[in-house]
Amino acid sequence: MTTVNPMHAKLAKLKSNYTSSYWGKRIIAELEYANRISVVHAHKYDELIDGAATYVLNLGLTHGTISEHTARHAESMLSELADEAKSYRVLCAAHAHLDMNFLWGWDETVSATLNTFRTMLDLLDEYPDYKFSHNQAAAYHIVETYDPEMLEEIKRRVHEGRWEVLASTWVEADKNMPNGESMTRQFLYAKNYICSLFDLAPEDLQIDFEPDTFGHSANVPETLHHAGIRYYYYCRGHNNDGHHLYRWQSPSGKSVIAYKEPHWYDSRIEPGMVMTVPEFCASTGMKTMMKVYGVGDHGGGPTRRDLERAIDMNSWPIFPTLQFGTYAEYFADVEKIRDQLPVIQQELNFIFTGCYSSEARIKKANRVSETLLNEAEVFASLSNLWTSAIYYRKSFEEAWRKTLFNQFHDILPGSGVSETRDHALGTFQEIVALANSRRSAAIRQLAAQIDTSRYIVEDEDLRESFSEGAGAGVGVKDLFRIGESDRGRGKTRVFHVFNSAWRERNELTEITIWDWNGDIRNLAFYDDEGNTVAYQFIDRGFMEHWGHFYLRVLLDVEVPPMGYSTYILQEQEGNMDVLTADDYYLTRENIPPNEMYSFTLANDRIIAVLDPQSLNLISLMDKQTGSEYVDRNRHGACFRFIEEDAFQGGGNAWLVGRYRKVEPLTQGLHIEACDLGMDKLRQSVTYRVPFRNSSLRVTISLDRGSTRLDYDVECDWHEYGRKDDFTPQLQFVVPLSYPCDAYKYDTAFGTVLRNPMNLDVPANSWSVGIPQDQAKGLMLITDSKYGFRGVEDSLSVTLLRGSYAPDPHPDTGTHTMRMAIDIVECHNNASLIEESYRYQHPLNYVSVKAQRGTWPLKQSLMRVEAGTVAISAIKLPEVTIEVPRCLIRVYETEGIATMAKLNLYRNVTGAYWVDIMEKHSGDHPIQIAGTIIQFPVEASCIANLCVEFAP
Known part of the structure; x- marks a missing residue:
């Protein structure tokens, strides 16, 4: 038989009849809070609370309302636990949730951001104890772009310590679909931008504030660790074993302190918010709980009522101490009990299953953006290190910023309106243009070094050549290849095939031949050693494209890691029989009967x-x-x-x-x-x-x-x-x-x-x-x-x-x-x-004319020779110095410690560990022997290295 707690019944009766007046709401909230304190103290104060509740209920029944006198007398009856009540603290941390392009377009996002920040600045002027916090570097970039005068006001509040900048990421991104490199760039570009904008140090940005993100993948703590992030705030996410404050550990063992919102991030200051404080503090060993407040999605943030209520409720004698504060202040308190926190090691999913497939075009745009930027940085880095070509850091940063913005948790998941999609796909075209142009330029710069002089035909008459200008831009839209350029001339054509992967590749690649004037029956391909290379026609002969003619073939190629191979097309009499459609395309009508x-x-x-x-x-x-x-x-x-x-x-x-x-x-x-x-x-x-x-x-x-x-x-x-x-x-x-x-x-x-x-x-x-x-x-x-x-x-x-x-x-x-x-x-x-x-x-390829150069027809420019590691990025550091150097990011794949061995094919003069912010980090030895570097990588860990080369 279940026993009914008489205190609960009295409180329920009071709440259902006497909350219409201020004094009724006040004393009933105090009684309920006092009861919560008593529960966590083994019902120490039950008799005291029951007496006060009976008194209030009786006078309520007598007078039909609860007066100020009744409430204050009841508070005096509870005075014995007043000190205990006030010993608990609620730190009220403000924010304004600004969804980027959620149920509106970019113009409305800008308006909501500016209007919200204007309101916050006005409230900061009016309430001297009020503090405001905001994340998302993209929001500050909006202010810088569209209202630079407001930015100066925000800077003043930041330096006063009353406007907390939480922007360790560019946006509140989805954390399930972006790849690892995207996660690192959220921190790299956001922190660099914010530190420059507000004259802060990277160490000032130690919180990843993700209240509305729809899930959290297993290696988030590993990434946060390398980005200098110590604390993680979130609201949505399962599988944390019911804990609201714990250490979230990645498979590598790296951890951050995670705070799972006990209530809801998009909320107001109300008496009911304190009722879980005693239980929360009892379970965590703290005396402080954080209340995140401020209405949002479309901005807005804390209101005057929120501030007035917080100030008022702090004066209630049987209530916790309420203070305006920042997230950093709260986590500084949590830091004191870091070692006592429970440890959780798992992904925190799954919230919204439709978000992995809704709005397919946005998802394709994200994958292609990540892919192109990876390749563009690889080839641009190699081109800079090997040919001293310009490395366009600002172009890459701009393209990455656009990619990161589109990873916002209502854009990439497809939970926005048509304007959301339109803006994302518009910026996607800009990303492709930036990444593809840099990738193309780098590959062509590398190709310009290759010696193909043996294929120069000195006496060939090229006056009738019209391959120049053919197919400009072909393949960029659908295949996301580099656009056609050069294309060669005459009957001998040179093709360089490039590989961005860290392992050798032997596979088929598609080659397009433009305006070739030889006999198609005698077409032949050769590798760098003069061996015949197998190929297969894709088209049934030359196809027309804007006054030019092309033929596509599949070529069986072998390309070394992060390097290139060369293939030569020449006319070779008697190479093949007459090309017919039936030889290469079997329609249903001409399939042999026994194979029908x-x-x-x-x-x-x-x-x-x-x-x-x-x-x-x-x-x-x-x-x-x-x-x-x-x-x-x-x-x-x-x-x-x-x-x-x-x-x-x-x-x-x-x-x-x-x-x-x-x-x-x-x-x-x-x-x-x-x-x-x-x-x-x-x-x-x-x-x-x-x-x-x-x-x-x-x-x-x-x-x-x-x-x-x-x-x-x-x-x-x-x-x-x-x-x-x-x-x-x-x-x-x-x-x-x-x-x-x-x-x-x-x-x-x-x-x-x-x-x-x-x-x-x-x-x-x-x-x-x-x-x-x-x-x-x-x-x-x-x-x-x-x-x-x-x-x-x-x-x-x-x-x-x-x-x-x-x-x-x-x-x-x-x-x-x-x-x-x-x-x-x-x-x-x-x-x-x-x-x-x-x-x-x-694989990428370029078609070029035969030329004199200094490089062989086939070589690798970088490769992984040993170790269970995958390469996440090769790029040049964000800060330029005279010494040639590049940044290499790898991660261990098998969950076992390994010794990675890379051949960089250029004498290495120095190598050191860095973090995601590209600052010196760690002192594990890195072995250098000529062009080889070897270094340990812990199980399931990210490793970031900066490698320096001789000029």
Whole structure:
């Protein structure tokens, strides 16, 4: 039998009848707070509180209200616990939550920011004890750009200590989808900017303030540690074992103090906010609790009522001490009990499952931005170190700032309106222009050093050459390649293929030949040693483009790590038979009768069998082991149209609903082309299938020597969700032939292992089904998707969603996307990360005229020779000095300490550890031997080095 606490009943009766007056609200709040104190002190004050409550209730019943006299007398009855009540402190930390481009466009974001800050400055003038705090460097950049006079006022308040700058990041970014390098740049560019703007030191910015971020990946503490961040404030996020104050530890062992908001960050000053103070303090060993207040999303912040209430409630005798303060003040108190805090080591997810797939174009823009900036910095750094080319730091910073802004937690997750999307995609075009122009210039500068003089044809008549100007800009929009330039001339063409990866690559790459005037029947390719190189035509002959003519081929290339190879096109009489369409393109009409209904793609490593009617992948076999990886009994790997239950509580961009209907896309399928046979460099099948109001065009291909089956997809999407009906979804699913106990996903600076979950979970680009009893498993990798699902021995990825709110038409129109299925060593994280990098970063090439130079036709400029590390970035430091140097950031992939060994192919004169802010950090020895450096990297850690070279 449950016993009813008579104190609770009296308080409930008082609250339901006597809170209409100020004095009623006051004494009832004091009684409730006193009762909370008594509970944590083993009910020490129960009798005292019961007497005061009975007195107030009786007079309330007698007079119908609670007067000042009644309240004050009751307070005197409680005076015995007044000191205990006041011994608890509530530090009131103000903020104004400013969502960047959430339910509004950029112009409104600017207006909300400026108007909010103006209000805060006015309140600071009026209330001398009031303090205000604000994060997000982007908000201060708005002020600097649009109201520099206001900025001067803010600076004065900052130097007074009454305006706390919390801007350790550029924006309150999503922390599940951005890669590790993006996370580092949030801190690098925000801290550098803020310290310069307000004359602060990096040590003044030790708090990462993320009240509304939708989840927090496992390596966030590792990144924060290297950025000089000691404290983490957040509100949304599960799996912290119920703790509100704890040490959040990364897999490496690095930790930060995390404060999980006990109430809600977007709130007001009210009496009820203190009721959890005694319990919170009892559980943490502190005497102070922080109250975060200030209404927001669209700005606004604390109001006059908030300030007046705080001042008034601080005068209540049976209430905690209320003080205006800053977040830094609170965490300074927490620091005293750091060693007593519980330790949590896990990711803090998952909040909004729809945010990993809503607004597909924004997500693709983020992936491409990260990819291009990585490559541009790699090649620009190499170009600077090897050729003294200019390194455009400001261009990179500008492009990164735009990328970081678009990672705001309502932009990248797709939980904004159409104006949100339009602005993000507009800035994306600027990012691509900045990154691509720098990447192109760097690669061409490197190519200019290569000696190809042996291919100069002295007596060739070039007066009829018209390849100049051909294809300018081709490939930039859809393939995100560097634009065509130079293109060579005459019948001998020189192609340099560049690799940004830290390992050697042997694969097919696409080459475009412009305005070649030789006999196509005699076309031949050679490597730097004069060996014939295999190739395959993509086009059925030369195609026309704005008065020029091009021919695309697949070339089988081998390129060293972070280096280049050279390939020569020449006319070689008798090289091949006459080119005909039938030789390279088999349409349904000319498939040999015995192969009419057989669609098998096979090479020396795998066999992939497609169902002849649905073209579902019904078998994927490893030839070496004979192992099967796809379950044909569950219809094989296929595309599915899903009807989700519409979310009945707000915008369904945030949540993926229950699957109420699943429809495989197999009806009305039309085969457009086939190119089959083991003699091919690339085998492929292309088909089109209509569904509902949309259509899907898919090319499935397999390259020679590869275990990866590629899917190139184009979807013309016209499906719209409705609140009273369903949310449409396009999904790709792979049923596995083996049982899975767990699934592995890539995350920022590493990987994470998760149990099967029947919901979408975030990954940077891939997922792997981990088998129970074998080393190899199946990997599902994408070029632009983030929402994966590993459950019931299957892998799936959400490709498109027709969410109806906040944006009613988020993804209307044509989408291009790539994904692949690969048989992998699933316990080797380094190889999985390398595979993903290669997939996201196709080889680059330039076509140039033959020239004299000093470099060989093939060489590496940097490589990882040993150690379980992956390279996150190669860039030049933010501060320029005369000594040639570069910054290299790596991270350990296997969870074991390792010794990394890099060959930089240039004599190293010095190397030292730095942090994310590029300041000296750490004293572990770095071994230098000529062009080789070796250094230890702890398990699951980031390592940042600055390497100096001889002039």
